[in-house]
Amino acid sequence: MDRFQAMQVFTRVVEANSFTLAADTLGLPRSTITTTIQALERQLRSKLLNRTTRRLSLTPDGAAYYERCVHILADVEDAEASLHDTTRGPHGRLRIDTLPSIGRQILIPALCDFHTRYPDIELAIGMSDRPVDMVQEAVDCVVRVGELKGSTLVGKRIGTLEVVTCAAPSYIERRGEPKTLEDLDQHQAVHYFSSATGKTIEEWNFLVEEKAVDVSISSIISVNDSDAYLACGLQGIGMIQLPRYMVTPHLQTGALREILAPWAPAPMPISVAYLYNRHLSPKVRVFVDWVTELFQHCPRMRDCTGGKGFSPECTFASHTKGSASIRDFLVHGNVEETTF
Known part of the structure; x- marks a missing residue:
């Protein structure tokens, strides 16, 4: 078994959440995908995926292995890009998640600019009223309101929400x-x-x-x-x-x-965050830089700060009461930390 190819197949199955879609995107027969995952599990002597007729999910061992695979594959991608493809910009599929209001009113209107700068990045934008498991759902980075949860998250404050x-x-x-x-x-x-x-x-x-x-x-x-x-x-x-x-x-x-x-x-602070093992990925890096610039120059965000834009030195008051308030509405899409 080609261990490197097995890692590629495994991560694609996780990100596509489907053996069939993974096969289509990799240009391989579905039977090859199934055989590769089965061989990988035998090699590792551990079950990586829970399979039902309706969905796939990572086991705890699978989640840990997925994180390491992403890190290794990102290292290889960076190494190859630096040696053989210096003229090509960041590329690949980038999945992000954000609050629906931020997505609709700030990110989506500016996507033409992002696509113009990085035409080889395929964006998948999730906007939903639920917590996001970044490992299980193969989310590369999130834009969130409030204090970030998860000890393995790397976050950068990009704005202030009033x-x-x-x-x-x-x-x-x-x-x-x-x-x-x-x-x-x-x-x-x-x-x-x-x-x-x-x-x-x-x-x-x-x-x-x-x-x-x-x-x-x-x-x-x-x-x-x-x-x-x-x-x-x-x-x-x-x-x-x-x-x-x-x-x-x-x-x-x-x-x-x-x-x-x-x-x-x-x-409250607005941050862009990603798992610690994604920080080497060029596509994540350029998105973080782009969304930081977007929030600094967004007219609606300047309106919220007296026309001054966001200052990294801003201080944020914490809300520590345990009752549910409207602030919970604003931070409802926080990331799950249980799988990190």
């Missing part, structure tokens, strides 16, 4: 504008619930004398999508709390009005 409390003029006309946090007892919010956990967020976070405080607010509607959440706020159904980059256009047109500004929630 949260704004706001309401439509129709809501304020109907219910009045809250002037203090105590006034919230007489108001209604739009609630968010996670489609992954079913948990409804019934509390909002505010910063009172540099201390994070959660306040319960009643509601007559809950949604599990950020666009629907914003739409409910625009319709005047209830007050909302969202990242400023999502509501800036509506604040500018007057479709929404900021309220309770003196107690705005503490800003």
Whole structure:
């Protein structure tokens, strides 16, 4: 058995999550893929993959072996590129994961620029309301809000996320504008619930004398999508709390009005992160550099920081209370650390 080819086959099966797709992309018969994985497991005397009729998943040994294979193959790719292909830029499939709102409003509009710079990189962008297992799902890097989890993650802060409390003029006309946090007892919010956990967020976070405080607010509607959440706020159904980059256009047109500004929630860091064994990959390296530059020059992110952009020296207040607040909505897509 060619050990190097077996590593390539194994990693492709993991990344494609399919023996058939791995065979197609490698130009090999499916039977060869199956035979190679079986021979590799016999050679290693360990089961690497759990197979069912519907899905594949890595065993603990498989996850550990996958990480080492990725590292080894990246080293080989770098070595070959440095000797034989100095004129070709980074290439290959790059899978990233991000919050849906960041993906739709910041990353996707700028992808033409990325493709122009790196035409040989195939991007796969995941945007979903659930934690991501970077090993099991073969995710190369993530863009995340909040403190990063996972001791084997390498992270770089690329921006600041500010949260704004706001309401439509129709809501304020109907219910009045809250002037203090105590006034919230007489108001209604739009609630968010996670489609992954079913948990409804019934509390909002505010910063009172540099201390994070959660306040319960009643509601007559809950949604599990950020666009629907914003739409409910625009319709005047209830007050909302969202990242400023999502509501800036509506604040500018007057479709929404900021309220309770003196107690705005503490800003949170936005980071790009990857597993420690991916840092040598050229495609990951250029994406990290590109997304850092993107956030530094993004107009919506500058709007969130008084036109100054992101400064690496920014300090971020931590929210350590155990209750569920709207901040959980913003960090719902954190990475799993159990497999690292």
